Amino acid sequence: MSMHETRRAARQRRRRRGLMVGAAAGVAVTSLVVTLVLTMQRDGAGNAGKAPAVAGAPARGTAPPVAPRQKPSAASPTAASATPAARATTPTPPAATSSSPPSASPRAVPATASLAGRIRPRTTYRGVATVYQAGTGDGACLYGPSDDMMIAAMNTADYETSQACGAHVLVRAANGASVTVRITNECPLPCAPRQLDLSEQAFARLAPTSTGRIAITWSLVSPGTAKAIxxxxxxxxxxxxxxxxxxxxxxxxxxxxxxxxxxxxxxxxxxxxxxxxxxxxxxxxxxxxxxxxxxxxxxxxxxxxxxxxxxxxxxxxxx
Incomplete structure (x- = not known):
């Protein structure tokens, strides 16, 4: 082989080694790049799972935070368990005794709260008084003739199935006159609730009987009597x-x-x-x-x- 051919062959061998080295380097670089990418992806995935916790969201498996004004249901009694206790210790005040003096204690409810009917003690009612001829004083209460004609008939609503019979009522007129009457009769419709139909003798204590109808206030009284029942x-x-x-x-x-x-x-x-x-x-x-x-x-x-x-x-x- 001539000297020229020998040198050309040497150059070709060096070129092949360079290509092989370059190819190997390229493969190495590619592998490194791939490795770096995979590493970054894994790191990115791990950071993505922790990002909500950094933002304040609860981690998985933990209960959500409770707002300051809300309590878990187990920490507060239900309405059903709270109501009976309240009802057992706080009696309902009677609606018709608003003008009565307040009790010193919720337990000190007078017996009238349950025993009295529509007509309550220590309560003043506003109504009208009319007049009727009472005759002997007998009436729906079946007491018989009355020696005292200071009597009245109670409207049907307040008569309340004869519960008003025998009640003594103080009646006051706007002019300041007053009279105490005993309920012996019932005044049917058109007598309205809170209306009293007075005997002529009782009405005359308040106004002339010719007036026929006047505005009044009235209330239950407990008279001083020496007679027995x-x-x-x-x-x-x-x-x-x-x-x-x-x-x-x-x-x-x-x-x-x-x-x-x-x-x-x-x-x-x-x-x-x-x-x-x-x-x-x-x-x-x-x-x-x-x-x-x-x-x-x-x-x-x-x-x-x-x-x-x-x-x-x-x-x-x-x-």
């Missing part, structure tokens, strides 16, 4: 059926009971002011009467004598 059995009463009436009670009656083998039994009141025992239980035995203030009086020795007014030795206290 009387008991009367209704005509037709027997050991098998009886009606019982109390007469002359200072305060309105809330209930009348008879004593039976099983204890005290309350009787049902009628619109004509008798308490009935339809099967005769307790008829002719001991009685117990309760006024709207909660006072109870036990009465013994009243014979089963129909239509006889039998006096007792008891009377309710004055209020």
């Amino acid at each position: 009387s008991i009367r059995y209704k005509s037709g009463s027997s050991p098998h059926w009886c009606g019982i009436q109390a007469i002359g009670h200072r305060n309105p009656l809330a209930r009348l009971e008879v004593r039976t083998g099983g204890g005290w039994r309350p009787l049902t009141r009628t619109p004509y002011n008798y308490f009935l025992s339809p099967d005769g239980s307790g008829c002719g035995g001991a009685l117990r009467i309760t006024d709207i203030y909660g006072e109870r009086l036990t009465i013994d020795g009243i014979a089963l004598r129909p239509d006889a007014v039998q006096p007792t030795r008891v009377q309710f206290a004055r209020h």
Whole structure:
């Protein structure tokens, strides 16, 4: 081989080695780049999972934060568990005693809150007074003729199935005149709630009877009387059926009971002011009467004598 050919062959060998080295370097560089990219992707993925925690969001598996004004349901009692306790300790005030003096304690609720009907003590009502001819003074309460004609008929709503019978009411007119009347009768429609129909004698204490109708205020009173209460059995009463009436009670009656083998039994009141025992239980035995203030009086020795007014030795206290 000539010298020229030898040199050319040497150059070709060096070129091939250069290409091989370059190719290897290229492969190495490519591998390095790929490695760097993969590493960056892995690092980026890890940082992406932590980014919400940096922003303040809760990490997985933990409960979300609770706002300051909200409490978890387990930390506060439910409405169902709280209500009965409130109802057990706070009695509901009676709606009709708004003008009564406040009680010193919520527990000090007077007996009238449950025993009185529409007509409450220590309460003033506004209404009208009309006038009627009362005759002998008898009326729906079936008390019979009255010696005292300072009497009145109560409108049907406030009469309340004879619960107003025997109540004493102080009536005041706008001119300052006043009169105390006893309820012995019922004034049906068109008498309106809070209306009193006065006997001519009682109306004349307030205004001339020719006026016929005046504005009034009225309230329940507990008069000072020395008389005792009387008991009367209704005509037709027997050991098998009886009606019982109390007469002359200072305060309105809330209930009348008879004593039976099983204890005290309350009787049902009628619109004509008798308490009935339809099967005769307790008829002719001991009685117990309760006024709207909660006072109870036990009465013994009243014979089963129909239509006889039998006096007792008891009377309710004055209020």
